[in-house]
Amino acid sequence: MLRKLPQLEADPLWSLLHQFHADQREDKIDLLVGVYRDESGKTPVMQVVQDAEQQLANKAESKAYKQLSGNTKFNDQIAQFLLGNSEKLNSQCTIQTVGGSGALRVLADFISCASPHATIWNTDPGYINHQPIMEASGLKVEHFRWQQKQGELDINACFADLKDAREGDIILLHGCCHNPTGIDPTLGQWQAFADFCKNKGVIALIDMAYQGFGVNPEEDAAGLRLFIEQLDLVLVAASCSKNMGLYCERTGAAMIVTNDSKQLQNIRIVLERITRANYSMPPEHGAAVASLLFEQQQAWFDELTECRSRINDVRKALGSAFLELNAPPSLQVISQQKGMFSMLPLTAEQMILLRERFAIYGTANGRINVAGLQKSQIRTVAEALVEVIES
Numbered sequence: 001m002l003r004k005l006p007q008l009e010a011d012p013l014w015s016l017l018h019q020f021h022a023d024q025r026e027d028k029i030d031l032l033v034g035v036y037r038d039e040s041g042k043t044p045v046m047q048v049v050q051d052a053e054q055q056l057a058n059k060a061e062s063k064a065y066k067q068l069s070g071n072t073k074f075n076d077q078i079a080q081f082l083l084g085n086s087e088k089l090n091s092q093c094t095i096q097t098v099g100g101s102g103a104l105r106v107l108a109d110f111i112s113c114a115s116p117h118a119t120i121w122n123t124d125p126g127y128i129n130h131q132p133i134m135e136a137s138g139l140k141v142e143h144f145r146w147q148q149k150q151g152e153l154d155i156n157a158c159f160a161d162l163k164d165a166r167e168g169d170i171i172l173l174h175g176c177c178h179n180p181t182g183i184d185p186t187l188g189q190w191q192a193f194a195d196f197c198k199n200k201g202v203i204a205l206i207d208m209a210y211q212g213f214g215v216n217p218e219e220d221a222a223g224l225r226l227f228i229e230q231l232d233l234v235l236v237a238a239s240c241s242k243n244m245g246l247y248c249e250r251t252g253a254a255m256i257v258t259n260d261s262k263q264l265q266n267i268r269i270v271l272e273r274i275t276r277a278n279y280s281m282p283p284e285h286g287a288a289v290a291s292l293l294f295e296q297q298q299a300w301f302d303e304l305t306e307c308r309s310r311i312n313d314v315r316k317a318l319g320s321a322f323l324e325l326n327a328p329p330s331l332q333v334i335s336q337q338k339g340m341f342s343m344l345p346l347t348a349e350q351m352i353l354l355r356e357r358f359a360i361y362g363t364a365n366g367r368i369n370v371a372g373l374q375k376s377q378i379r380t381v382a383e384a385l386v387e388v389i390e391s
């Protein structure tokens with residue numbers, strides 16, 4: 001069997017991270033992996049999470065199996081966090097998943113089961129793992145451009161590329177803080193995407209991995225909420241990795257919202273059948289912590305606001321440095337984008353130059369984790385970028 005095992009390249013992101021750790025230069029800068037870092041460069045455990053873990057340790061409830069859907073209280077809470085006080089809370093089915101990635105895979109399997117010939121329309125550039133997850137479920141993936149024009153998403157480019165989408169196809173949109181570009185649709189553009197779905201019979205799958213990292217938890221969900229009010233069927237993948245800092249606890253949720261409420265019971269059975277044949281049920285700890293954070297929402301929101309403000313401050317400072325250095329507009333737009341990431345307008349060769357000459361590590365396609373940048377590094381990074389882009 002092993003002789004027939006395909007010889008694959010290691011994951012490029014983790015290879016680069018390995019290279020970063022082996023780099024002996026003291027002033028090296030890691031803008032690779034999508035984790036939030038504070039001003040000292042650490043990815044801290046939120047105080048609200050530490051308090052919740054203490055509370056759970058003091059209670060030490062049973063470790064007996066939970067439901068196949070995971071922690072049902074968490075499921076209700078995250079549904080409300082995503083949808084707000086919408087009547088659609090009565091028209092949805094949510095299950096706890098193994099992070100946002102698990103939610104995407106469960107939903108991909110769900111699509112594959114119900115509509116195996118549907119094409120997934122994915123943004124280009126897009127989140128590095130969307131296409132592999134969809135393809136692992138046997139689905140075909142096509143792309144549409146996701147780029148900025150005059151300070152906002154170039155929606156004409158999107159619709160030009162989406163012209164061949166057919167009824168029953170799936171459009172995969174990022175709820176907020178698009179990874180990797182940081183370009184989010186305006187509310188008017190969300191409406192245009194909703195109209196497109198209605199007119200073409202295309203179904204939306206919204207990946208909400210950064211709610212609270214853009215403007216605030218409410219506004220970041222505005223596009224999703226517009227969709228669920230207007231469309232008959234919406235699929236949602238949610239993650240607590242970033243906004244609660246629960247990365248390695250693998251906490252997320254898959255939600256299906258439908259006007260066809262007679263289907264809800266069967267939807268749950270199908271979702272549970274998918275997870276049962278895979279990992280049976282999700283781990284409890286992260287969901288139990290998340291559930292306490294949803295209960296003590298203000299304290300959690302205060303810490304989340306601190307993270308978001310730091311990222312926004314870094315973006316602003318980077319923008320000012322670019323202005324002072326008279327950098328090209330393609331660099332200056334970084335200050336208008338949202339969330340943890342931005343795409344640098346650099347070629348793969350220029351990204352290598354950035355790494356070799358300046359010890360600044362971003363991914364080969366130009367993505368940088370803005371949330372990994374410390375204020376003291378901003379001027380150095382801005383100067384290096386200007387030098388590389390002009391070389």
Ligand SMILES: Cc1ncc(COP(=O)(O)O)c(C=O)c1O
Pocket residue numbers: 034098099100101102127174179207209239240241247250251252
């Ligand atoms: C757009 C997007 N979706 C999903 C995920 C996966 O999140 P999780 O770590 O919860 O699996 C990420 C993580 O970086 C992401 O950026």
